[in-house]
Each structure stands twice: as C-alpha cells, then as structure tokens.
Amino acid sequence: MIVLSFRYLSDDQFWFSFFHEIGHLLLHGIEATFVDGDAAEPSEKEAEANAFSAGVLIPAERQDELMTLRGRFRDVIRFAVSVGVSPGIVVGQMQHWKLIGPHQLSNLKRRYDWDEIRAAVG
Secondary structure (H helix, E strand, C coil), rough: CCCCCCCCHHHHHHHHHHHHHHEEEEEEECCCCCCCCCCCCCCHHHHHEEEEEEEEHHCCHHHHHHCCCCHHHHHHHHHHHHHCCCHHHHHHHHHCCCCCCCCCCHHHHEEEEEEHHHHCCC
C-alpha cells in the first residue's frame, strides 16, 4: 500500500513522492515498510528510490540536457513538453539540483488546494 500526503501542495512534490514510493515497491519488495519524512535517514534504499523517481519523471537519456537547461521560462516549457511532463516537475528537478534558486520559476508549478483535493477524492 502507498499512502501519500499533499504536503507542499505542488505537482512536482506529489509526483516525485508518488514515483519514489513505487520505486521502493519495485526495487525493495512489497514486504518492506518505508516511512518518509523530514527526519528520514539518508540511506542506499532512499537514494535508489530517489533515482528511480527522477528517472521516471525525466528519462535518463534526457538528464544531461536537464543539467544544462537554462532557467528561462520558455526553455523550461519546451523541455517539459518534449519530455511529456508538467513544467512544474522540470522546475522542481532544477531546484533540487540547484540549477535555479529555490523560488525561481515556481509559478510554473501547479498548486493544489484542499477544496480541489476533496473534490477529486470524493
């Protein structure tokens, strides 16, 4: 079972977390239990799940291109469309790798609100 929160309420965080947890299931088995949070200890399994998620969101063959991407609105949009993900996911990865500042281009992230979430889950 995978249980996710809507912590941070943004598309990049949600989808990275979703594929991170799927990575744990596929790479580490269904019998293992993983609870992630701010206090989660860095480990080899966490690094593997992070790499799995990053690779699902931005394929390995496009990672080098991501690392050289400039922090310009149009460049991010074009790259996101070519990869088939939301611009917010690209921005989140660029922020993670410190290619851009922590708030730069954050307006490209899709933000969720609780009314929207409640309506989606019924």
